[in-house]
Amino acid sequence: MAILSKIRQRSILLILIIALALFSFVLADVIKSGGFSGSTNNIGSINGTKFDYQEFMNKVANVEKQQQGISNTQAVNSVWDQEVRKALLTEQYDQIGLLLGKDQLMSVIKNDPQLSKSPQFLNAAGQFDDKKFAEYINSLQSAPDKTMWNQWKAYEVQIEDFAKEQIYNTLIKSSVYTTKTEGKLKYERDNNKVDFDYVAVAYSTVSDDQVKVTDEEMIAYMKKNPKKYKYDNTRTLEYVLVENKPSAEDEAAMKSRVDGFLNGKVEMRNGVNDTIPSFRTATNLGEYVNKYSDIKFDSTYVAKKDINPQFAEQLYALSPGQVYGPYVDNGYSKLTRVAGRKSGATAKVSHILIAYKGAMQAAPTVKLTKEEAKAKADGLLAQVNANPASMAMLAMTNSDDQGSKMNGGVYDNVAPGQMVKPFNDFLFNNAIGKTGVVETDFGYHVMKVDGKNDAVLLATVALKVQPSEKTEDTNYNKALKVESDATANGIEKAAKTSGLKVAPLASVRAFDENVAGLGLQRQIVTWAFNDDTNVNDVRRFDIANQGFAIVKLKSKNDDGILPLDMAKQSVEPIIKNEKKAAIIKKKMTGSSLEAVSKATGSTISPAVGVTMASPVVPNLGYEPKVIGTAYGLGAGKTSKIIEGNSGVYMVRTKALVKAPVVKDFKTQIDQLNQQTKGAASYRIIQGLKDKADIVDNRGRF
Structure with a gap:
């Protein structure tokens, strides 16, 4: 007390x-977390304008509702892109004084087909009635429940943004033009031709073992070309996966359990002995499967092509009542019994389509009249009847059906009702081998029924092969040990000690959710970008349906350039080729093609009629630097050594054939105009992004 x-x-x-x-x-x-300033409440900012977290996430929630199946990270990224675009364009609107008046806004709204064609806004003449529309808007505004009014105001904002962007894009496109000089240059690039001889020594003649490239060299190269290799900040991860999979004992136990269904067994269920009848003799297979299987009964008849190829032959060959198994398929231990067979469920057909001018989906190149098409089809049918084996070749050389002509006109496993009615009726109402000409809206079809396929009804008892509690404990303890060893001795030693392999390096950006080899793992990405996570830190993550990933943060890349694991795919070959070029140049001694050919053992090859518009060296590929050099030389002149894309070259120009002189370059100007105007909207946004001060905090959430 x-x-x-x-x-x-x-x-x-x-x-x-x-x-x-x-x-x-x-x-x-x-x-x-940054004090009471509220910095963590901002998802990011554009040129100092912050995106409030709560407002941003409300928009994310709306996207998730509108787009069923989209992940939260995908929704976040979608809204982020929209908000960045909107912020950048709004700045531009303000700078140029772009405003949208009420009359203009209403004009855009009334052009929305959903409104302009709505019966409630049409007058007796079927025309849009401004008065009715105004009354409807007033009713929304005056209604006690403001839900509809608020939705309407949000819609107005969306329409206003859309209309402003259209006006802005029109202004941008109107400012884009192509000069006569540019048109002339394109004409010359397309039509000037050069003939030259060359000697080439491919980079592949030098072994990769002779030219090692270090990480430092790749980083230095990218820093010299920052715009070319600009990339979002990344984190590079390496990990070991400890799979939480069933043991051999678990699989054997599951097989024994499934075996019991073959002849029937007694099993304890909910504390009571349950006598399970034999699957072989069960009368109501649907009820049996639904009671004992982890996968419910499917009453659909399936064709052979729709069965797992690994077991299709065995299952399709069973007679009704026969049982196959047990067997393991996609993580399930299964017993399958054929519950029924249906003949002629699908069919195989060969056909040749002869289209005529005006037929449905006929290509512009089709010139035959309907009568001419019929006559041609009848003639082809006569050839098929005389020699059935010629059907495939006749289809390849005559058919207007691009979907089947290169396959000899064959469609297999055609289901009833899949094709248009006349085609369908001929195929399913005639015996195998029957031929004929059938008219459809697409033209005339020369048809041959090649086969009829059965479908089977399969009843399958499937039990998920899962690790036992004992196995799960063993796998979990193994993961704990690997995590501890990786923290103390490094992930490579930990993996080797446990008989595991370290997965290839994986790079992630702050707004990613996918980790290579592990799938959607936003938790790992968030950890990697957390301010408290340091290089070489190790952490274990539970990976649903896989096991445990022991992840190490290998490096942080905040330089805004390509991460090293990606650079090895694109930058390493460039540096290797530079080093190989230095080795090859030493062999290419001499000032003439003949001398270089002799020194390297390479032949002198010709290139004829090459244009700058298509700068390709025969058998070697895209080589604009080589072709450009050939154009710049006079006839009979020989170049110095040239480092190309696929090897090292020396060229000797034979002749430059200039295109005929023309006064009008309208065609070329129109082509360039179309290209530049078409890309203007995209390029302006990219330009504004490059110029803007963008703070992206998505990685924190």
Whole structure:
């Protein structure tokens, strides 16, 4: 009692101590997250304009509702792109004074087909009635429940943004033009031709072992070309996956359990002995499967092509009532019994389509009249009847059906009703081998029924092969050990000790959700970009349906350039070729093609009629630098050594054939105009992004 009395006397003090402790905890977290400034409440900013977190996430929630199946990260990224675009364009609207008047806005709204064609806004003449529309808007505004009014105002904002962007894009496109000089240059690039001889020594003649490239060299190269290799900040991960998969004992136990269904068994279910009848003799297969299987009964008849190819032959060959198994398929231990067979469920057909001018989907090149098409089809049918084996070749050389002509006109596993009715009726109402000409809206079809396929009804008892509790404990403890070893000794040693392999390096950006080899793992990406996560830190993550990933943060890339694991695919070959070029140049001694040919053992080859519009060296590929050099030389002149894309070259120009002189370059100007105007909208946004000060905090959330 004395102790309780002392506690009561000091209760106020204890409460104060606890309160101070809690406050210190909260304060530490606030300081750690950037203080009370609210910085963590911003998903990011554009040129100082912040995106409020709560408002942003409300928009994300709306996207998730509108687009069923989209992940949260995908929705976040979608809204981010929209908000960045809107912020950048709004700045431009303000700078040029782009405004949209009420009359203009209403004009755009009324052009929305959903409104302009709505019966409630049409007058007796079927025309859009401004008065009816105005009354409807007033009714929304005056209604006690403001839900519809708020939705309408949000719609107006969307329409206004859309209309402004259209006006802005029109202004941009109107400012884009092509000069006569540019048109002339395109004409010359397309039509000037050069003939030359060359000697080439391919980079592939030098072994990769002779030219090692270091990480430092790749980084230095990218930093010299920052615009070309600009990339979002990344984190490079390496990991070991400890699979939480069933043991051999688990699989054997599951097989034994499934075996019991073959002849029937007694099994304890919910504390009561349950006598399970034999699957072989069960009368109501649907009820049986639904009661005992992890996968419910499917009453659909399936063709052979729709069965797992690994077991299709065995299952399709069974007679009704026969059972196959047990077998393991896609993580399930299965027993399958054929519950029925249906003949002629699908069919195989060969056909030749002869289209005529005006037929449905006829190509512009089709010139035959309907009568001419019929006559041609009848003639082809006569050839098929005389020599059935000629059907495939006749289809390839005559058919207007691009979907089947290169396959000899064959369609296999055609289901009833899949084709247009006349085609369908001929195929399913005639015996195998029957030929004929059938008219459809597409033209005339020369048809041959090649076969009829059965479909089977399969009843399958499938039990998921899962690790037992004992196995799960073993796998979990193994993951804990690998995590501990990786933290102490490095992930490579930990993996080797446990008989595992370290997965290839994976790079992720702050707004990614996919980790190569592990699928959607936003938790790992968030951890990698957390300010508290340091290089070489290790952490274990539970990976649903796979196991445990022990992940190490290998490096942080905040330089805004391509991460090293990606650079090895694109930058490493460039540096290797530079080093190979230095080796090859030493062999290419001499000032003439003949001398270089002799020194390298390479032949002198010709290139004829090459244009700058298509700068391709025969058998070697795209080589604009080589072709450009050939154009710049005079006839009979020989170049110095040229480092190309696929090797090292020396060229000697034979002749430059200039295109005929023309006064009008309208065709070329129109082509360039179309290209530049078409890309203008995209390029302006990219330009504004490059210029803008963008702070992206998506990686924190």
